[in-house]
Amino acid sequence: IPNKTKMWFIYLVLVIVAYFVAKLRWSKVGWSFESIREDETAAAAMGIDTTFYKTLAFTIGAVIAGLAGAMYAHLNYIITPGEFGFTAAVHLLTYNIVGGTRIWYGPILGAALLTALPEILRGIGVTAGPIRLFVNGLILLLVILFLPNGLASLFSRRKPSIPGITEDR
Structure with missing residues (x-):
């Protein structure tokens, strides 16, 4: 692990995360997320495990935020x-x-x-x-x-x- 993160590495990670999120949107998980966002009761009635998918959304967001925080710390040396x-x-x-x-x-x-x-x-x-x-x-x-x-x-x-x-x- 380098002592200091370079900007090109941050942009590379941004592109990878953006690609992942874009691909996620058109997957079964993405459709489940959208269904829950539009009408949680209807999504549950259609058989979507809303608790699982809301927990998954929270986890994905936390992983992305943690990755950003780790790179921010390496970029600035201090938080x-x-x-x-x-x-x-x-x-x-x-x-x-x-x-x-x-x-x-x-x-x-x-x-x-x-x-x-x-x-x-x-x-x-x-x-x-x-x-x-x-x-x-x-x-x-x-x-x-x-x-x-x-x-x-x-x-x-x-x-x-x-x-x-x-x-x-």
């Missing part, structure tokens, strides 16, 4: 409690909401946009201090109002199958 306070939790939720949670690449898209935002603002001459939080909040508000399924819904190939029915639920 302090202050790095994972309320602000970090709000940032993570904002990444998910802005990117979208219904499509596997949504949180990646949201994180990429909101992480690059200070650099974009700096490039046009705006200092990224308090303005950054205002712009993040404005983007979050606009996404909630106009794109309830996140930015990734703009790139989704999946369209409603019945004319007149929208995807916004």
